[in-house]
Amino acid sequence: MKRIFVNEKWCLGCHLCEYNCAFANSGESDMVKALKDVKINPLITIEQKGNVCFAVGCRHCKSPLCVKGCITGALTVQNGIITIDRDKCVGCYTCILSCPYGAIMPSEDGAVQKCELCVKNTCGEPACVAGCPNGAIVFEER
Amino acid sequence: MRYVIIGNSAAAVGCIEGIRKLDKTGSITVISSENYHTYSRPLISYLLCGKTTEQKMKYRPDSFYEDNKVALLAGKKAVRIDKGKKQVVLEDGMEIPYDKLLIATGSDPFIPPIEGIDTVEKKFTFMSLNDAKELEKAISPKSRVLIMGAGLIGLKCAEGIARKVKSITVVDMADRILSSILDLDAASIVQWHIESKGIKFILSDSVVSFSPGKAVLKSGRSVSFDILVVAVGVRPNTKLAIDAGIEVARGIVTDEHCRTSADDIYAAGDCSESIDVVTGERRVLALLPNAYMQGEGSP
Ligand SMILES: Cc1cc2nc3c(=O)[nH]c(=O)nc-3n(C[C@H](O)[C@H](O)[C@H](O)COP(=O)(O)OP(=O)(O)OC[C@H]3O[C@@H](n4cnc5c(N)ncnc54)[C@H](O)[C@@H]3O)c2cc1C
Numbered sequence: 001m002k003r004i005f006v007n008e009k010w011c012l013g014c015h016l017c018e019y020n021c022a023f024a025n026s027g028e029s030d031m032v033k034a035l036k037d038v039k040i041n042p043l044i045t046i047e048q049k050g051n052v053c054f055a056v057g058c059r060h061c062k063s064p065l066c067v068k069g070c071i072t073g074a075l076t077v078q079n080g081i082i083t084i085d086r087d088k089c090v091g092c093y094t095c096i097l098s099c100p101y102g103a104i105m106p107s108e109d110g111a112v113q114k115c116e117l118c119v120k121n122t123c124g125e126p127a128c129v130a131g132c133p134n135g136a137i138v139f140e141e142r
Numbered sequence: 143m144r145y146v147i148i149g150n151s152a153a154a155v156g157c158i159e160g161i162r163k164l165d166k167t168g169s170i171t172v173i174s175s176e177n178y179h180t181y182s183r184p185l186i187s188y189l190l191c192g193k194t195t196e197q198k199m200k201y202r203p204d205s206f207y208e209d210n211k212v213a214l215l216a217g218k219k220a221v222r223i224d225k226g227k228k229q230v231v232l233e234d235g236m237e238i239p240y241d242k243l244l245i246a247t248g249s250d251p252f253i254p255p256i257e258g259i260d261t262v263e264k265k266f267t268f269m270s271l272n273d274a275k276e277l278e279k280a281i282s283p284k285s286r287v288l289i290m291g292a293g294l295i296g297l298k299c300a301e302g303i304a305r306k307v308k309s310i311t312v313v314d315m316a317d318r319i320l321s322s323i324l325d326l327d328a329a330s331i332v333q334w335h336i337e338s339k340g341i342k343f344i345l346s347d348s349v350v351s352f353s354p355g356k357a358v359l360k361s362g363r364s365v366s367f368d369i370l371v372v373a374v375g376v377r378p379n380t381k382l383a384i385d386a387g388i389e390v391a392r393g394i395v396t397d398e399h400c401r402t403s404a405d406d407i408y409a410a411g412d413c414s415e416s417i418d419v420v421t422g423e424r425r426v427l428a429l430l431p432n433a434y435m436q437g438e439g440s441p
Contacts, residue, residue, distance in 0.1 A: 065431075068156070068431060068434050068435055068438065069430070069431030069434065069435075071152075071182055071184045071185075071430045071431075072182045072184075072185060072194075072199070072201070073182060073200065073201040073202055073203075087198065088194075088198050090185065090188050090193060090194060092184070094430075094431060098431065
């Protein structure tokens with residue numbers, strides 16, 4: 001299965017992946033409308049210290065602690081993609097505590113949110129990858 | 143291979159999913175005293191306050207048993223494990239043979255032997271979907287509810303019914319709420335928040351006797367109530383293991399592979415105890431992720 005991988009050597013720290021992610025998952029068709037005056041809450045985030053920076057998002061682990069620990073059954077693996085049923089999630093944050101990468105986060109409506117590789121929006125392929133200007137985020141089989 | 147699991151909750155589901163990763167064809171039989179599809183126990187309070195529904199609180203999809211080729215015996219209680227004949231005997235006399243057995247019986251609420259407690263008519267525990275449904279039937283906007291125990295379960299119950307009753311008083315003998323997980327400073331912050339929702343606490347005190355509609359506390363104070371919820375703690379459900387001569391301390395004693403002292407019998411979840419990697423000591427760590435992962439690791 002294809003997954004998102006990052007190469008910190010190529011990451012410019014431009015945060016475009018965060019904006020592309022927020023836009024892709026906004027349900028809007030116009031980027032300006034989607035992001036203007038909005039404090040974005042993207043599913044991928046740039047970790048940065050000194051000269052080192054890289055994007056961190058869900059790695060769709062093969063043995064995912066978030067899914068095993070989910071108290072409601074809202075997190076499941078569907079065709080290799082770790083998926084959240086936001087309707088079932090009650091926001092207990094057990095997954096946030098158990099994810100070793102910090103890749104699951106709270107959302108505005110109480111449920112948690114996470115990267116689902118853009119399969120539930122209209123992008124088809126991950127928007128963070130498509131929009132990365134330096135090829136620092138890739139979507140490939142390894 | 144014939145796998146038999148007693149219990150139908152997180153540890154059992156973990157075990158089913160763990161088995162099916164390794165063995166697609168062996169038969170799996172699940173014996174469940176609760177007559178329900180597997181559901182998320184922690185959600186019973188969310189059900190009462192309207193944040194979930196019985197359908198949404200199912201822990202796995204409707205097709206779960208079919209998808210995993212599991213025979214579910216719902217509403218059936220296991221009463222005996224016969225290690226010699228390698229079979230589990232049900233209340234109705236049915237005998238279920240096993241090659242590998244998992245005990246995933248969870249825990250039972252502890253009812254303290256307090257004078258007069260048997261005479262309390264509207265008395266509830268808060269551990270199961272049936273408990274939640276019965277409590278919901280009993281409460282009204284006029285109810286004055288007394289909850290014994292300011293632990294996670296007592297407070298979850300309070301959260302679930304807070305908007306549906308007239309008043310809630312929580313009594314606990316500890317000097318703070320959530321005493322097993324919070325220190326005094328943290329507990330006082332959480333207490334302040336809960337009090338702002340109208341829930342009252344009486345701490346460092348405990349009920350010594352009940353008379354009709356009234357609880358008398360150690361301090362001499364008394365509390366009038368219509369409905370009592372007992373949430374002072376849980377006990378690992380170890381009876382089957384004890385009767386079968388399996389080693390039990392506080393919970394059913396298990397090793398790092400969830401094996402019990404008996405051949406081909408495993409235990410997982412709230413009924414069992416194992417080594418806590420943080421402290422290196424044996425303990426029952428009654429949390430849902432532990433139950434799932436112990437169940438999953440046992441096959
Ligand atoms: C109100 C509440 C809130 C909670 N909130 C959280 C939370 O937020 N996070 C968290 O991690 N944990 C929480 N927990 C704890 C969590 O529910 C348990 O750790 C978890 O359910 C344990 O799973 P288990 O499979 O070991 O056992 P259980 O869920 O207890 O299930 C055991 C099952 O075995 C069945 N059984 C027992 N004996 C027999 C028998 N002889 N024959 C047949 N069947 C039998 C029982 O009927 C039951 O269905 C909460 C618990 C409660 C009550």
